[in-house]
Amino acid sequence: MDYIIIDLEWNQGENTGRELPVSGIPFEIIEIGAVKLDENREYKDTFHALIKPSLYKRLHPITKDLTGISQDELKKGRPFKDVISDFLSWCGSGYTFCTWGSGDITELQRNMNFYGIPLLSFPVYYYDLQKIFSIAYDDGKIRRSLEAAVEHLNIPQSQSFHRALADALYTSKIFSVLDNTIIKENYSIDTYQIPYEKHNEIYAFYPLYSKYISRGFENKTKVMEDKSVTAVLCCKCGKKLKKKVKWFSSNAKTYYFLGVCPTHGWLKGKIRMKRHDSGVYYAVKTIKLTDEKGAAEIYEKQTDIRKRRRERRKKLHSSDQNKPEC
Numbered sequence: 150m151d152y153i154i155i156d157l158e159w160n161q162g163e164n165t166g167r168e169l170p171v172s173g174i175p176f177e178i179i180e181i182g183a184v185k186l187d188e189n190r191e192y193k194d195t196f197h198a199l200i201k202p203s204l205y206k207r208l209h210p211i212t213k214d215l216t217g218i219s220q221d222e223l224k225k226g227r228p229f230k231d232v233i234s235d236f237l238s239w240c241g242s243g244y245t246f247c248t249w250g251s252g253d254i255t256e257l258q259r260n261m262n263f264y265g266i267p268l269l270s271f272p273v274y275y276y277d278l279q280k281i282f283s284i285a286y287d288d289g290k291i292r293r294s295l296e297a298a299v300e301h302l303n304i305p306q307s308q309s310f311h312r313a314l315a316d317a318l319y320t321s322k323i324f325s326v327l328d329n330t331i332i333k334e335n336y337s338i339d340t341y342q343i344p345y346e347k348h349n350e351i352y353a354f355y356p357l358y359s360k361y362i363s364r365g366f367e368n369k370t371k372v373m374e375d376k377s378v379t380a381v382l383c384c385k386c387g388k389k390l391k392k393k394v395k396w397f398s399s400n401a402k403t404y405y406f407l408g409v410c411p412t413h414g415w416l417k418g419k420i421r422m423k424r425h426d427s428g429v430y431y432a433v434k435t436i437k438l439t440d441e442k443g444a445a446e447i448y449e450k451q452t453d454i455r456k457r458r459r460e461r462r463k464k465l466h467s468s469d470q471n472k473p474e475c
């Protein structure tokens with residue numbers, strides 16, 4: 150099994166310019182850089198290709214400034230279909246993608262889909278090294294730039310950043326020194342493709358939490374009516390939790406839950422409602438171990454929402470009474 154550390158550069162349309170963004174593909178990939186490492190994270194090979202854009206042929210000022218790629222250089226690129234075919238055969242059959250950040254695998258697949266190329270095999274697991282770096286060296290939440298991480302680890306800076314191959318090489322150097330257990334325990338799942346049926350919905354287990362990704366539903370109400378979406382099981386032992394605060398939300402985008410496992414204590418749940426490119430809605434649910442303080446925060450959130458709702462109702466009621474009678 151190899152690791153493919155991939156980095157993409159992309160171009161975009163200009164909202165005011167001649168090349169307006171095309172629906173379904175806001176970013177067009179113009180460069181792919183990748184490094185292949187073996188299962189011991191030893192260097193094997195690199196891949197680099199420039200892509201001649203077919204949608205946004207003029208370089209957006211942001212892309213130009215960031216990457217330093219010139220319009221002339223881009224003309225020498227090859228069509229996306231040819232490059233991706235070469236790239237996927239270079240990747241081989243047994244590999245896992247590693248990226249800096251969470252966007253690249255989604256954009257790669259969105260571009261593949263646009264050109265009618267069969268997508269990566271579902272589900273797509275990968276390692277987001279920006280997230281893993283944060284878990285290893287920071288608080289797990291903040292996200293550092295690749296440059297900041299390279300500086301933090303005192304990795305020699307021989308090339309400038311923001312070109313696909315240079316960034317993939319820097320990322321591979323960071324990857325080589327990250328703790329293997331932390332890497333393995335913190336894999337990510339790309340949701341450009343979501344489960345299409347109940348039987349292939351995703352259940353992932355991590356040391357401190359579990360994650361569930363549902364299939365698509367035609368609207369948000371249907372998502373929350375589904376028993377698997379709202380099920381609450383302990384992320385450690387799988388036992389059904391005793392409900393303390395049932396699922397609630399203030400905006401129908403994020404839902405919260407609080408429960409107790411007889412063995413593992415407090416657990417909090419979160420459902421994030423997401424809209425897929427295809428128009429359907431799906432849920433990403435996490436169930437996480439917490440403590441008294443975490444539990445108190447959920448109670449507080451619920452009280453706040455109830456209070457705000459009461460105030461809104463009162464305001465509505467009083468404005469109704471102030472209306473002149475016809």
Ligand SMILES: [Zn+2]
Nearest residue numbers: 383386410413
């Ligand atoms: Zn438990």
